[in-house]
């Protein structure tokens with residue numbers, strides 16, 4: 150009896166200690182070294198977080214629905230327009246495809262129409278499909294004024310933004326932990 154009480158206390162203290170460490174890690178998020186590779190198969194550019202923050206920032210509203218119907222957002226997000234990143238390696242042609250991927254192996258393919266903000270499914274806040282307003286695809290590094298945390302898909306996440314806070318897009322295309330943007334020339 151008494152042993153199980155002691156073991157419970159040890160487990161509780163252990164959990165508190167571990168969550169303390171995790172919190173601490175969260176605070177250090179900004180310092181995680183991260184590079185973004187841009188490539189079209191011929192030329193390749195490596196950008197640091199510093200390089201990315203030096204590019205023209207854009208902001209927008211971001212609101213997503215997961216594949217199981219959970220909404221997250223709306224957020225205010227800040228990042229770089231994906232078109233500006235593509236321009237660094239010569240831009241994407243009409244028929245090219247964009248392979249956006251992350252170290253966990255996740256990959257989402259966009260066409261160039263989507264890169265310029267059209268051709269996505271959009272929903273209102275009741276999750277009813279609506280005609281798409283103009284959207285923007287950004288590689289975001291800030292959410293609600295703070296650096297994107299690892300849990301939120303940071304330091305870099307692909308986010309589809311709109312000019313208003315009432316437009317929902319599909320979260321499955323919001324690639325977390327983006328470290329590679331590849332133009333597949335066709």
Ligand SMILES: Nc1nc2c(c(=O)[nH]1)N[C@H]1C(S)=C(S)[C@@H](COP(=O)(O)O)O[C@H]1N2
Nearest residue numbers: 215216251253255301320321323324325326
């Ligand atoms: N790198 C990466 N990005 C990802 C995923 C993933 O597994 N890996 N899952 C996607 C899916 S299916 C959804 S619904 C959202 C979930 O976002 P959340 O984890 O912030 O809730 O992230 C998307 N981006």
Ligand SMILES: [Mo]
Nearest residue numbers: 215216217321
């Ligand atoms: Mo999902």
